[in-house]
Amino acid sequence: MSVGAGFILKKALGTLFMPLAICLILFALGMLYVLLRRAKDAIAPFVMGALLLYAFSLNSVSGYMIRPLEDAYPPLNLASAEIVKKPVKWVVVLGAGHWTDKRLSPGSMLEQAALYRLTEGIRVANRFRGSILVLSGGKYKDEQSSAQVMAAAAVDLGFDPARIVLSDKALDTHDEAIHIKTLAGSDAFVLVTSASHMPRAVKLFENQGLRPIPAPTCYRDKGEPEYFLPGADNIKTCNMAVHEYLGLAWSFVRGQISIF
Template sequence: MDLFLLKKIISLMIMPLSIIILLLIIAIIFYRLKPKLSFWALFSATTFLFLSTFPPLSDNIMASLEDNYPAFTRSNKPVDYIIILGGVHTSVQGLPATSELKSSSLERLVEAVRIYRLHPEAQIITSGFSGGDVSSNAEKVKQAAILLGVPKNKILTENFPQDTEEEAQLIAPRVLNKNVVLVTSANHLPRAMAYFQRYGVNAIPAPASPWVKSNGLTPWSYYLPHAKKLQQTTTAWYETLGRIVQWFKG
């Protein structure tokens, strides 16, 4: 089996929702055979579901990943490259490229275009493999960037990296000793920066679209479980696992 696919399957199996479903299955199977085990499995599933959807806890976990870098303003010297790390898309005939990008990928692109407006001297590098689609993510993001007004000749593509480490490994030789801005989701940025630094690239971080946004107001409904927070917790958990793997790999 392909190592990349194996990693994805394993990570999917240990996501919060997968664990909750597994505990519920155990509770059902052992309802009559081992009532005590069934009870504790059901209790654990309920507790885990509550914690995963509880906004204060979910926000604290995510904020620990997102609060490492401030938003990009402007570099005090010319920017050579703006790197957009790969995301997810689905090619659909009749849709513009901007509508084919998953929200996180589109948000990274929008942030990169904003930075390009500040530094039109820069070239944009898009990255990411096809992931089973007819088009690579790098190419799809390039198409979307052109729709947003970026000249075609200002965009370079890396069509084959399957994960963040491969992106750093393949892009680094092109951008060594250059003034580089690295754009990715705010929660993903610490891990991405570490990989690029490992390959000798000291990029300027540019976090895109943080999950946790606070205006200082906290309504009572904030303390009620919310389905969207399960997705946020899952994203934070996935990124935390990625950082643990990165740490073990040195």
């Protein structure tokens, strides 16, 4: 599957606005001033970059940034009376990252978010015995699609391959929603994706006339106390939060969602 220039440009521009990228740009600006023998001018970008990097590495800051996204939908309680009554036919798991390494099992090829999404999808599909597990995600910079790797991992985990359907032509959530609409139609289905990604995913699916039942997973903010010690994982959380806010803004500008 060919990847359009617009998709690549969107990825590249989005990377420039990530918190870590902003800190690196400030450090690069400081180094440029040093090379130009303007040491005094280098102080401000160096200090600003260091302060921002420390702030983004704090648990409280990363939690503050991602919490509004993750709190938009509660975890799916499969024991609730409302859920038990629903005739769920499809369990849709949105794709995430992977990298093919033939030395590894399929599950080990999946990135953390993809593995969380897959295990939640299997949990939900096992509750609705007649449901079909729809694994989504196209091929990008790899010989396999995300859907293919997740399917292999699901089978390794003992899930019935006859209950798996691949939707592996889409590279972004908007296109995934279009593909799922042609598959699920008006049937009730559960939508599984990362908690921070769920608000954007639900809006894009609803804009296609679908009514997904959200099943968020892969929570980054778990309410850990703040010790004011920097952590690299918190920077990743900040990056994920900014990625989703930019994604919401991009979808709104393109008319793919009606409410920001």
